[in-house]
């Protein structure tokens with residue numbers, strides 16, 4: 540691990556642990572991450588017994604060299620974007636730990652688990668009410684969005 | 694905008710636990726990770742503990758506090774946290790083989806009084822350190838400038854135009870000017 544920046548060292552540790560001991564329904568594409576530690580693709584399965592059971596999703600993580608002080612940019616990518624009140628059809632996710640409530644003690648694994656849990660607690664599959672407008676007007680980077688978080692349990 | 698509040702979905706973990714030495718026994722792994730910094734996931738160096746009991750490297754925690762100066766909370770449990778209220782940990786044989794360039798502002802409680810002068814040039818200088826450092830060196834480039842502009846017109850021994858010496862002086866003064874500019878830019882960026 541010599542010669543690595545602090546962010547690379549941490550990402551390397553996270554990658555090793557995610558490869559070795561992935562949480563249920565989550566797996567990292569090790570090939571892509573090893574090519575460029577700042578860009579990961581995570582495969583995610585909808586949890587059994589939820590509205591997303593049997594579905595497969597892909598999450599993209601982009602890290603800056605200020606990680607973990609700076610939050611990763613996390614979006615759904617690929618052919619299947621989950622239909623969920625907090626997930627826009629362009630893959631952007633409205634989840635406060637990805638911006639305002641980010642903490643350097645969080646990790647790729649804990650972000651994935653939060654997203655699994657967010658999907659699992661969904662009662663009705665639907666897009667956010669402002670989806671059409673948001674997708675047309677938003678910045679490509681969801682971290683540039685000034686999200687307005689509120690406490691609902693969906 | 695629709696959203697999901699963090700608290701209920703947030704799951705804390707400690708990625709990287711014992712990832713480096715697969716041979717160690719399970720119990721050993723747990724013991725090791727007890728002393729891992731909650732930010733860099735390495736064994737904490739210059740360790741400090743918050744009032745809520747969470748362990749960090751002082752450089753890591755310091756950088757986090759600088760990142761969010763207006764909202765200083767423990768990265769793990771979100772309890773209020775401040776520089777003054779963390780406790781440094783001193784193990785047996787601490788304060789040895791550290792690379793001095795990696796030292797960030799001295800840990801609170803000021804036990805380590807020795808000050809290596811080279812410290813302030815490290816790329817890791819934050820906050821107060823950086824400020825004082827730039828200020829101290831800041832006098833230099835202006836000195837450069839005045840001497841640079843004086844060459845050629847006020848100096849009694851200025852060489853006549855067109856001679857070899859004159860060209861050399863012009864060349865030198867240009868170099869000095871560039872040095873001064875580069876130096877100033879560096880100061881501004883630092």
Ligand SMILES: [Zn+2]
Pocket residue numbers: 730731732733734735737738749750753
């Ligand atoms: Zn650390």
Ligand SMILES: [Zn+2]
Pocket residue numbers: 743745746747767768769770771772
């Ligand atoms: Zn805490």
